[in-house]
Amino acid sequence: ALLSSATPAQTSKDASSLRKTALITAVKTPYLPNGKFDLVAYDALLEAQISNGVGGVIVGGTTGEGHLMSWDEHIMLIAHTIHSFGDRLLVIGNTGSNSTSEALHATEQGFAIGMHAALQINPYYGKTSHAGLRAHFAAALAEGPAIVYNVPGRTGQDIPDDVVADLAAHPNFLGMKECTGNKRIAAYTSRGVNCWSGNDDEAHDARHGAGAAGVISVTSNLVPGLFNTLMNGPANPELAASLDELIKWLFCEPNPIALNTALMMCGLAQPVFRLPYVPLSRAQRERGAALLRPLQQHIPGCREVRVMEDSEFKLVGRY
Amino acid sequence: ALLSSATPAQTSKDASSLRKTALITAVKTPYLPNGKFDLVAYDALLEAQISNGVGGVIVGGTTGEGHLMSWDEHIMLIAHTIHSFGDRLLVIGNTGSNSTSEALHATEQGFAIGMHAALQINPYYGKTSHAGLRAHFAAALAEGPAIVYNVPGRTGQDIPDDVVADLAAHPNFLGMKECTGNKRIAAYTSRGVNCWSGNDDEAHDARHGAGAAGVISVTSNLVPGLFNTLMNGPANPELAASLDELIKWLFCEPNPIALNTALMMCGLAQPVFRLPYVPLSRAQRERGAALLRPLQQHIPGCREVRVMEDSEFKLVGRY
Amino acid sequence: ALLSSATPAQTSKDASSLRKTALITAVKTPYLPNGKFDLVAYDALLEAQISNGVGGVIVGGTTGEGHLMSWDEHIMLIAHTIHSFGDRLLVIGNTGSNSTSEALHATEQGFAIGMHAALQINPYYGKTSHAGLRAHFAAALAEGPAIVYNVPGRTGQDIPDDVVADLAAHPNFLGMKECTGNKRIAAYTSRGVNCWSGNDDEAHDARHGAGAAGVISVTSNLVPGLFNTLMNGPANPELAASLDELIKWLFCEPNPIALNTALMMCGLAQPVFRLPYVPLSRAQRERGAALLRPLQQHIPGCREVRVMEDSEFKLVGRY
Amino acid sequence: ALLSSATPAQTSKDASSLRKTALITAVKTPYLPNGKFDLVAYDALLEAQISNGVGGVIVGGTTGEGHLMSWDEHIMLIAHTIHSFGDRLLVIGNTGSNSTSEALHATEQGFAIGMHAALQINPYYGKTSHAGLRAHFAAALAEGPAIVYNVPGRTGQDIPDDVVADLAAHPNFLGMKECTGNKRIAAYTSRGVNCWSGNDDEAHDARHGAGAAGVISVTSNLVPGLFNTLMNGPANPELAASLDELIKWLFCEPNPIALNTALMMCGLAQPVFRLPYVPLSRAQRERGAALLRPLQQHIPGCREVRVMEDSEFKLVGRY
Secondary structure, rough: OOOOOOOOOOOOOOOHHHHHHHOEEEEEOOOOOOOEEOHHHHHHHHHHHHHHHOOEEEEEEOOOHHHHOOOOHHHHHHHHHHHHHOOOOEEOOOOOOOOHHHHHHHHHHHHHOOOEEEEOOOOHHHHHHHHHHHHHHHHHHOOEEEEEEOHHHHOOOOOOHHHHHHHHHOOOOOEEEOOOOOOHHHHHOOOOOOEEEEEEHHHHHHHOOOOOOOEOHHHHHHHHHHHHHHHHHOOOHHHHHHHHHHHHHHHHOOHHHHHHHHHHHHHOOOOOEEEEOOOOOHHHHHHHHHHHHHHHHOOOOOOOOOOHHHHOOOEOOOO | OOOOOOOOOHHOOOOHHHHHHOOOEEEEEEEEOOOOOOOOHHHHHHHHHHOOOOOEEEEEEOOOHHHHHHHHHHHHHHHHHHHHHHHOEEEEEEEOOHHHHHHHHHHHHHHHHOOEEEEEOOOOOOOOOOHHHHHHHHHOOOOOOOEEEEEEHOOOOOOHHHHHHHHHHHHHHHHEOOOOOHHHHHHHHHHOOOEEOOOOHHHHHHHHHOOOOOOEHOOOOOOOOHHHHHHHHHOOOOHHOOOOOHHHOOOOOOHHHHHHHHHHHHOOOEEEEEOOOOOOOOOOOOHHHHHHHHHHHHOOOOOOOHHHHHHEEEEEOOO | OOOOOOOHHHOOOOOOHHHHHEEEEEOOOOOOOOOEOOOOHHHHHHHHHHHHOOOEEEEEEOOOOHOOOOOHHHHHHHHHHHHHHHHEEEEEEEEOOHHHHHHHHHHHHHHHHOOEEOOOOOOOOOOOHHHHHOOEEEEHHHHEEEEEOOHHHHHHHOOHHHHHHHHHHOEEEEEOOOOOOOOHHHHHHHHOOEEEEEOOHHHHHHOOOOOEEEEOHHHHHHOHHHHHHHHHHOHHHHHHOOOOHHHHHOOOOOOOHHHHHHHOOOOOOEEEEOOOOOOOOOOHHHHHHHHHHHHHHOOOOOOOOOOHHHOOOEEEEEO | OOOOOOOHHOOOOOOOHHOOOOEEEEOOOOOOOOOOEEHHHHHHHHHHHOOOOEEEOOOOOOOHHHHOOOOHHHHHHHHHHHHHHOOOOEEEOOOOOOOHHHHHHHHHHHEEEEEEEEEEEEOOOOOHHHHEEEEEEOOOOOEEOOOEOHHHHHHHOOHHHHHHHHHOOOOOOEEEEEOOOOHHHHHHHHHHOEEOOEEEEEEEEHHHOOOOOOEEEEEHHHHHHHHHHHOOOOOOOHHHHOHHHHHHHOOOOOOOOHHHHHHHHOOOOOOOOOOOOOOOOOHHHHHHHHHHHHHHHHHOOOOOOOOHHHHHEEOOOOO
């Protein structure tokens, strides 16, 4: 807002199309051995997402490890994504922060460079009062269209229903990314509050039972086409059930540890971790390979699923 | 470590004196109306801490709102504190982060400018596996002496006992700042793991019953002398009980909201909040004033406790 | 290069079209009263440039005050320009620096977000040996297509002919922005080294006599159509001569002081200066108004040329 | 000033002692092979400076390559120097910049962490009007005691006499570091304007003939004791003459190229250059070794002067 930039209405995507996007991927950020972004691998992931029906991406979300980026890296990645793919899918920058000042600065920059919407989190770790939540989100939503993200298992603080009700009245509110379950999503949607499920294991039921617009997904990094079927096709509980074990495995450690490991075993990302993330154990990797192999034809670009050795992974502490 | 700087052993404070410091204050950071640091007010707070028996401070902790600082502000504040007060009390920089890269950079800089120890948090919000916790802390502890901070209510992830046991074997481990209660502290101290309580309401019992070295306190910003008596004097359950209501009020909203409000009502900090923090409500402020007034002679520099009006507070979203 | 991004060949503009662009404007950066970018005013300037025949812009050049921007502001402005105008004109980011490290980081980011070419300066102020110049430019040119900028009156060090001859052999070399005069430009172009004049008062002769591809202009911020005629039309010494007094005035103080003042007096930018720039004196402003008024119909968007008062200007030291 | 910090008068050094310090070294910054600071080597250089009579240092000057540092590195190095050596010599931070905003931010931080004085440059490269020079220095001097640095061969713009006369009236003005020769210095000192010579080859005559307070020296990195004799002893033109050839060699390429090479050949710094600096050529190194060997006993810590091979030097472009 301070930059007095183009208003969000001047973007090519209108808010109603944003609100209806059923499949949004929280896209993984791949790295080079020096710890910098591997944009070649990133671009390949994005192409695969688009050609398999994904409608939008979160750039630098928790899955994309935005919390391990400097802001200048983060904004650059959003600008790169807009420049290369912005005419073909929705680009949602995770420009939220537990610091209101950082959230405003990043969100303002994100809209100035053309992102279609922001993902706004409540102040994790620092937390605040309900009055503070309202003040934080009021400032952030004033910058442009936003999805509000509730994930108390990470933030240490739930965004309560009455705060959500107030946020939902803001013209820039696009909906909740809600991780506390379908019962709450159903309650929200029954009151007209747009929602995406933040839990892949509940996404099918959220979409086909609880009134959710769709999902913001981790699993769709791997099997975008199957999630497209789940979200944009009719109810298909058999397909959903068939993915249960994979999804369980993808969350056997805090995300994106398993997703990272999986993409590396599939040859889709170089085996590089930014600390504090490290690969799954050998046993977990074997279990993952067994789950991934039957789905290999649904993993775009995957020519082989290989159980990697510890020595193949590079952990980067400074980048 | 990359800077190849003076080793921590060259600091004037040895680790054993650090380990025994009973009263450490997580000091508040006061602001000017433009949102920048008010170093005049800060220096007055530090002088009051020193002259009332406080042995150390955490600079830019959660109470000091390190998560709302840019790193260059944060390192500058640590350097300022070392320069002005480092010969009179222990200066512990909160140079931890949920990003290992940021933690290493900040911790390295902190030791290069003379801080006596670091406070290291586990990766909040992003979280990681137990193997990731070990890797994160191994890298951070290699930089110099550190207190490890466990506060699952903020981080969304407990540091488990077996990880703590391993960390405690590191020569740079000074102890835990533990917020999960005195039962756990007692279990740790019985096994030789040094601890500070992170809960003011349990600090007396932690120190005099559970074997804790002392407390890392919020309340001691206000009543340092009383907390000095509690921590460095003999067991005094009456004194502890007399502070119960005040402590309960100080945590009626996520810290440091009430502490900030209290220091402003006492005239010790300008009425400026960095968002997402906002003042307590009028009713909460009245309740606080009623609790603070009887203690006024124990609040250094406080000439009056005044219930302030909403219009007197300035909220700063960009700074 | 470290980012392993899309190669510059993947951009929509090929190097040969870049080399032939006759009129490139070193575009002014307008500010809001708080010292941040005024993107609404900026976008209007860019639209006027495009509709009056300008083929490219330097973003954050010396005229655009790149040296008064933080890198995150600077990269954001390049990304914004690419996003909003990149399909209609060449966007050249001034991602050079006297620090090789900063130049590489910024240039790499600039290409990742889609800029068409970089402007690379030799290390001003710090200076270096000829071997150092070669090393600096070799690293910078490896990142992507670049114009090399020689302006010894600012840098304190001329880029010598033999260094230029070597740089000209690099496939990413697009040409020199040369400020030392047409005799040197003629010598370069006779040897096949592409050049733009960096001096508006010599631009016509550079283009029509000395073999230059065109000009990188300051004056074209004000009168883009006239400079389009000068550069893309046939030789027109009368038109060139008619602009002599205006150009002399535009450089009566170090650029962009007069340009800034002129755009403000024309109502095209808010009267805000980032220090160390300050407005021209009252007498200089009067002289400028007298020169600008006869050209008013050639200044896009200018409805009035007004001699402003000292009190109308805002000087911003912190932003 | 915005930080509302301790006033400079509260520092341990008063302005009159600063003004009389005859020998100030623009100290070299040594690097590790990864391009980060080598603080162990730095501390050894500082110890040698102190024990050989040097009274002050410029941290991160042009010699110390402040223009190749990020601000957080730069401020950290000033803080480190203050912390480790601030009670034994004057620490002058080169917190000037061609961006007024950066100069104010860095200078404010420098004083907050205890530096004794700042070095303030006029806006190089960007340049400005005389009115702009006054505005820039007025803002910078308001932050605390400063030496003003005039080096038109680097900045592209001389600070004119009438501007200097005005600056000299400011209570925080400590003197000029003047590089335009002893005639000008004599003219300044005759009018009561304190000066240091910025040219080692003229330093003796500046001090003993032109009324200068002393020198801000490059050569004293190598032979601090000899420069102490030159500056703090009686006139000694024979000693001065004996150093002529060495000084000429030290400036055979833009400083600090030769100084860096010399310290590496003396074993006092690791052979690491931050680009755009590169080592002297083999022939220049041989010439330097021949000049350094006879002075070896005056070079603290030097056990051997060795002509190094090209392959021994590491050039770092990203750090």
